[in-house]
Amino acid sequence: MTxxxxxxxxxTRELRPVLRDPFSLIFSLLQPLVFLGLFGPLLVxxxxxxxxxxLQSFVPGILVMIALFGTGTTGSNLLYEMQTGSHExxxxxxxxxxxxxxGRALKEMVPIMVQACVMAxxxxxxxxxxxxxxxxLGLVLLAIFGLGFGALSYSxxxxxxNNDWMFWxxxxxxxxxxxILSGMLLPLDNAPQWMQVAAAFNPxxxxxxxxxxxxxxxxxxxxxxxxxxxxxxxxxxGLGVGIRAMKKxx
Amino acid sequence: MTHIITARGLTxxxxxxxxxxxxxxxxxLDVQRGELVxxxxxxxxxxxxxxxxxxTLLPPTSGTATVAGHDIATDPAGVRARxxxxxxxxxxxxNQRVRDELLSQGAFYGMSRTDAAARADELLESxxxxxxxxxxxxxLSGGQKRRLDIALGLIHSPELLFLDEPxxxxxxQSRANLWQHLLELRREHGTTIFxxxxxxxxxxxxxxxxxxxxxxxxxxxxxxxxxxxxxAGDVITLGFASEADARxxxxxxxxxxxxxxxVTATVDRxxxxxxxxxxxxxxxxxxxxxxxxxxxxxxxLTGRSLRETEGAHA
Numbered sequence: 094m095t096x097x098x099x100x101x102x103x104x105t106r107e108l109r110p111v112l113r114d115p116f117s118l119i120f121s122l123l124q125p126l127v128f129l130g131l132f133g134p135l136l137v138x139x140x141x142x143x144x145x146x147x148l149q150s151f152v153p154g155i156l157v158m159i160a161l162f163g164t165g166t167t168g169s170n171l172l173y174e175m176q177t178g179s180h181e182x183x184x185x186x187x188x189x190x191x192x193x194x195x196g197r198a199l200k201e202m203v204p205i206m207v208q209a210c211v212m213a214x215x216x217x218x219x220x221x222x223x224x225x226x227x228x229x230l231g232l233v234l235l236a237i238f239g240l241g242f243g244a245l246s247y248s249x250x251x252x253x254x255n256n257d258w259m260f261w262x263x264x265x266x267x268x269x270x271x272x273i274l275s276g277m278l279l280p281l282d283n284a285p286q287w288m289q290v291a292a293a294f295n296p297x298x299x300x301x302x303x304x305x306x307x308x309x310x311x312x313x314x315x316x317x318x319x320x321x322x323x324x325x326x327x328x329x330x331g332l333g334v335g336i337r338a339m340k341k342x343x
Numbered sequence: 344m345t346h347i348i349t350a351r352g353l354t355x356x357x358x359x360x361x362x363x364x365x366x367x368x369x370x371x372l373d374v375q376r377g378e379l380v381x382x383x384x385x386x387x388x389x390x391x392x393x394x395x396x397x398x399t400l401l402p403p404t405s406g407t408a409t410v411a412g413h414d415i416a417t418d419p420a421g422v423r424a425r426x427x428x429x430x431x432x433x434x435x436x437x438n439q440r441v442r443d444e445l446l447s448q449g450a451f452y453g454m455s456r457t458d459a460a461a462r463a464d465e466l467l468e469s470x471x472x473x474x475x476x477x478x479x480x481x482x483l484s485g486g487q488k489r490r491l492d493i494a495l496g497l498i499h500s501p502e503l504l505f506l507d508e509p510x511x512x513x514x515x516q517s518r519a520n521l522w523q524h525l526l527e528l529r530r531e532h533g534t535t536i537f538x539x540x541x542x543x544x545x546x547x548x549x550x551x552x553x554x555x556x557x558x559x560x561x562x563x564x565x566x567x568x569x570x571x572x573x574x575a576g577d578v579i580t581l582g583f584a585s586e587a588d589a590r591x592x593x594x595x596x597x598x599x600x601x602x603x604x605x606v607t608a609t610v611d612r613x614x615x616x617x618x619x620x621x622x623x624x625x626x627x628x629x630x631x632x633x634x635x636x637x638x639x640x641x642x643x644l645t646g647r648s649l650r651e652t653e654g655a656h657a
Contacts, residue, residue: 094453106447110438170438178432182495185398186451187424 096195099188103196108203118204124162125155125212132278145220152216153231153304154277156209157297160235161277163208164201164243165268168250168260171197175254194247194339198332201243202236209235213308224310230317231307238300238324244331251338275301299323347503347535348374348397352406355392366392368559370406374537376502379529381550382539383637385649389559390539391431394507397537398428411503424452427501431508434492435480441491442467442476445498452499459498466494470524486517493524504528506538510545522549543637543649553637555644562644567637574643575635577613581606581620582629592624 094102111118129152136151137144174180183193209232213223246264253259272278274288275297281289292298303320311317353370356363367389374380382390395401397410399419407414413421435444442463449459467473470490475483483491489509496504506525510518526549528534540546546553547567555563555570563570583589583604593601599608610616613632621627641649 099451102447102450105450106436106439106443109440109443109447110436113440113443174436176432177437178430179434179436181400181430181432182428182434182448183451184400185423185426185428185430186448187420187453188451 094188096189096192099192100196100199102188103183103192104199107197107200111200111204118207119211121163121204122159122208122211125159125208126215128158128278129155129212129216136279145222148216148219148221149309150280150305151278152213152221153308154275154301156212156231156235156308157238157275157301157304158272158277159208159212160205160239161242161272161297162268163205164239165246165264167197167201167243168246168248168264171247172250172254172257172260175250176257190340191336194244194335195332197247198240198244198335201239205235205239206232223308224312227307227310227312230312231304234300234303234307234320234324237321237328238297241324241328241331244328244335248331248335248338251335251342254342271295271297274298277301296323296327345376346373346409347376347378347412348372348408348410348537350397350406350408353393353396353403353408354405355389355396355401356404365559367396367403370561372408372554372561374535377529377533377535378552379536379550380538380552380554381546382537382554382556383541383543383546383641383649384539384556385541388556390556391507392559393556394505394537394539398426398505399423400428424499425501425503427496427499427504429492429496429504429506429509431511433480433488434495435488437479437481439480440477441472441480441483444480444491445494448495448498454499462498462500463494466497470494485512486514486520489513489517489521490524493521497528500532501534503535503537506536508539508541510540510542518545525549541649543641547637555637555641557641557645563640570637570640571635572611575639576609576611577616577635578633579608579610579613579617579620580631580633581624581627583626584628588626592626595624596620 133148133151137147140147171180184190213221213228217223249263250260253263274281274292274295276292277297281292284292299319300323302316306314306316350370350372353367353372355367356365358364370393382393384390392401396403397408397415399415399422402416407416409415410422411425413425415422435441439447445463445466446459449462454462467476470493472487472490472494475487480488480491509521513521522545525536529536538550551566553563553565553567553570554561563574565573581592583592583606586604589601589604589606593599593606596606596608598610599606613634617630617632621630638649641647
């Protein structure tokens, strides 16, 4: 079977539960909605700028948060399938091992797109203005980022298949620093020097900046280019590491 | 060539914390097309490791094997396309629906959508899963999950089916049901079935050929009946009114031993010998015949009872 067909088949299998239960997508929006509803007002209140301007920088951050947390935990599904035996079943099937990783990582794009769309639409009545083409490009950017970050989460699952605490430990220890050091919730303009340096090495910072720039309609900015480069590099690394891990893990 | 499995010197060693563990040592094996073979042995004997090598899940440390006409090391894809494998765990994804998982499995084996759908419905019907087609795997009972595992393993109608401890965790009724499906499959399609088990009764009752494995080595390979005759034998126990009678009788039965007024002898075809002994020795007051089980075979081979070994592991 060709790699493309096999990857498509793996992707289809991963999407089936989502299609059967689309409500699960909305349900997993709970966390970003909490941030939007409880953190957003604080941010608006503490800033001298008008609410619409704060939202303009906050909502794109929330969209990246959806992608970050949605794909950062996705490896747990694979971890569970490795423990129950259904992953083993797919290893005996006549499909390339790499398709098992790529198909799964590609699937991550779908929930992100749907969720980010819902989120952007929900915030429009509150004064968030969005450039439609920017939103479209922003979704593509999120999809590429989610593909890469999802692949890394699957790699972590494969690496910790004999110690599942390791998966959760590393996942918890990295997600929050990555989130805070990307300026996703609070801009890092007034942060201490060392945090700004750390943020410069965080690929998610560039994705967040690009997302803000795109949704504001500034389509051809340097920030946009930087975000796409960061996401593409992350995707390449994620898929490379993930495919290696999948081939090694028997 | 009628051999569907040929293995020569198949060996697997693992490194566990710097210690080398010999999981399987020098496995030589020939399985004919259409045979039903049981791999019997205690937990940790190397049965699953052998199976995982034959199904390309685990590369052997040394040795070669050809499965369904393809080399496990040089052409694993060729092997995978032709075999069905039902592992120890649950094959279906927990968040998938029963029929969806069968369709995905069909696609993995290169079947068209319509073929996969037709085959899925056929299997759902024959494995009594029809009513569960749209149910989530998470909510199935142990027996239902196991039947789904079988259906997934059979989607592409493989000529050779491997099953790793298929009965573990099943109640007696589900176990009987499972075997009924396997025997039917074999009768209708001539599928070769290779199964590992630590259930003595199962190997005894269903397999025409039993391979006994212990400490990574295959220590016996024959039909259950032959193993029992050659390695264990029937045990006849006769009771007498007095010790003198017992000793007198014992002198007429070769390879017998006397304890008090009881004579015990291990013989071939005890079912034929016992009536004759009772007729000839009119001083007999009680008589029992115990025919051997595969546990006696295992005991004769290893000096340990398979049941005790199980108990020690549990």
